[in-house]
Amino acid sequence: MDNSSLLLTLQLAGGILLLIVGRKLFWFLIGVAGFAGGLAGLHFFMTDPSWMFTLGAGITGAAIALLLAHFLKAVTFGLGGFLAGAYLVNLLLQWLGLDWGSLNWAAYILGGVVGSVLLLAAFEFALKLLTSLAGAYLITRLLPAGTGYTTVVFAGFTLLGLWFQSKKKKPAGEPPAATPNP
Numbered sequence: 001m002d003n004s005s006l007l008l009t010l011q012l013a014g015g016i017l018l019l020i021v022g023r024k025l026f027w028f029l030i031g032v033a034g035f036a037g038g039l040a041g042l043h044f045f046m047t048d049p050s051w052m053f054t055l056g057a058g059i060t061g062a063a064i065a066l067l068l069a070h071f072l073k074a075v076t077f078g079l080g081g082f083l084a085g086a087y088l089v090n091l092l093l094q095w096l097g098l099d100w101g102s103l104n105w106a107a108y109i110l111g112g113v114v115g116s117v118l119l120l121a122a123f124e125f126a127l128k129l130l131t132s133l134a135g136a137y138l139i140t141r142l143l144p145a146g147t148g149y150t151t152v153v154f155a156g157f158t159l160l161g162l163w164f165q166s167k168k169k170k171p172a173g174e175p176p177a178a179t180p181n182p
Contacts, residue, residue, distance in 0.1 A: 022131020085115015
């Protein structure tokens, strides 16, 4: 398996994991957001980095995000929401083909603040939504560029992620609900 196939496989696996069990993998979300932040930082300083620099920057970003989150437990949720919100704004700007030059950072900060507030105010739903959006994006990014159905597929995967994560699981050994007799 070549390096690009490995990265695509990891991207698909990460997207599926975030869609299905994202809220249970809060630390994974922080790692993914940190990885994306590392990539964004690298591409800010280098135009065409090698795959080793790319992977190294992503791993470094993930490690920094996870270490910060671990040692700053009081602000972990806000940090995770900020990273996820900024990451999703970055993806949205790229997806829409918008480039505001030096104002991109203001959009990232605004997205981060919104992500933090959302995550702190409505943690359970926000975590499901953020992980579903991130998972849907990772998967739809694998589709060919310029296709007209990408938005529909993205929305479908987001809704699928919300549905998967909202399903109530019955404890083991609990009998099925009784059905009324007519």
